Amino acid sequence: MLYPEIVIAGCGNPLFADDGFGPAVIEEMQNLSLPDNVAIIDAGLGGPHFIFTLLDPEKTKKLVIVDIADFGAEPGTITKLRVEDLPPGAYRDAHSWDLAEPLQRIKDQIDITVIGCQPAKVTAPEFELGLSEEVQDAIPKVIRVILETIGVDYGTTIKCLQEERQRGTAEGSGSTEIR
């Protein structure tokens, strides 16, 4: 009812520098014209309880979460994760419910992809505004990945992305990391 077939949620807090990556991606995506069955949401810190616990699996089939993730790569590197790859507590409801996580409850009914970007700096608990340059530069790339994930051919972007990936594989990078 509330959320359509495809939901893209940008998570994180812009007050902690690179933690604002998810909301920044959403802000950029608001300039695109997307199909009616796609909702793009700046989830901020409210993802677990305002979105993940309110998704109706009969209506929503695909959830894409955009966030920062520390996977030990160069800042600005992007990776795709499945719910199984997430460390415990990654998207725990802020209400620290019964320690069961909302994504675990819905992962068998909704196709969930987490797109993570390696941050350069996260300033929590100190506030700082603005993304680092590396993470800022990753935004266009991540949007291409999102569009590819939800199967939207936005002009030539997907094609460009595939070409870029082929080049990457030829150089021997491989795996799920997208360079």
Added chain:
Amino acid sequence: MSKVVEISPTTRHEGHSKLVLKVNDAGIIETGNWCSITPVRGVEKLAVGKTPEQVPKIASRVCGICPIAHTLAATEAMEASIKCEIPKDAKMLRHILQLANRLHSIALHDILILPDFYLPGTETKINPFTAEEPVRTVAKRIQRLREIGQTIGQIAGGEAVHPSNPRVGGMYRNCSEQAKTKMYDLAKEGVVLAKAQMDLMIDILRNYQAREFVDVGGMKVALPKTLGYHNQGYLATHPFYGCSSLDECPSWSLDRFKEARPWDWYMGEMEVSLEEPKYPVGGTTKIGTKVNPQMEACTGIPMYDGAPVEVGPRARLVTYKNYDEKGTVGQNIAREMEYTDCLYEMIDCIDALNPNGKVVADYIPKGDGSLGWAANEAPRGTDVHLARVKDWKVQYFSMLVPTTWNFATCSAALTGAPWQLAEVIMRGYDPCVSCATHMIVLDEDNKLVAQKLIQ
């Protein structure tokens, strides 16, 4: 001899907090300290030098649960400072947004407290996620109420989580005639569901209240009739919305407010001497652990007329509707009673909204540096933001959020209760701890904040 028990972290609320309790041999709390352990982050400093448009967006990010209350309070503090009156239809949209937020919050709180209580007529504690009836129907109804709140909030506020429609001087957009009809239909659907939900929750709470003993993690605990009683006062500024002027609301005045430091208020260093591994979830803190609420607490203690006060649903009902039930059960019932009130008020606001009316003030002053404040009646209580704007730059900004008020009041309410029920009392305040940690900086002399601001 008294013993010390610590419950850390507390569960089923937002943020990180803990309870340090000094209990007697019978396990009854002699002194209770409920403190926030989320670090102070200094949003006030970040706001200085920004434009009045940016600061409400920053304020809305301090907490994942209360973006609507913070956006509205910060926007209105800016408007109060620059002395800008917004058009009536903008006001109506903000009221609708506020009430949608409250509806969602009450429904969420139902889910959080249900596991403390029993299904009436049985000895079964409620698990809101069970697939069995009748709980499943109730859980679905709660979800639907949350959806209704979220959808109306999205229409009035522009976005689902962080509202983008409110701006200094009014709202960016009015809604369409169709959107107004949709909000109306949803609110009408909500009234029926909310009434049924309220009745059920009151039954559940009365059932709990009538028990002599309750079960906590397999322990049989005597339930005192005075669970959660305290003798502090109440503070509310409006039954639904809030205000930003003393002419509108003489009950909130900055001159009557001051803040004590946590180290004057909380207990000093102690050692945990009572441990209970059966306590949900995961047992209490191990014996021998050093605790020091004075140093660990991250919030100041706000005082109104020299004493901590309670804010929230009961404070609103006491102030505006002669409600008089004390204790934790009374507090939860007050929150349930706001369900239907909130939807009826929402319907009135939707009725009054003219989709063709203007929603931005004709003239938005740049500000002369005078102090403005706005008190917003957030679901959890009075959320006060203070601001000074000069030449369209914020010179001063501060937030005094609802749960900060309630920390000391709730600590007082813990006295006399069995320690196993301390979390039940705490949850009655529907705490949101992460946004409660923004300290108002006061000098050592404890001078009135107002004096400090106006100098």
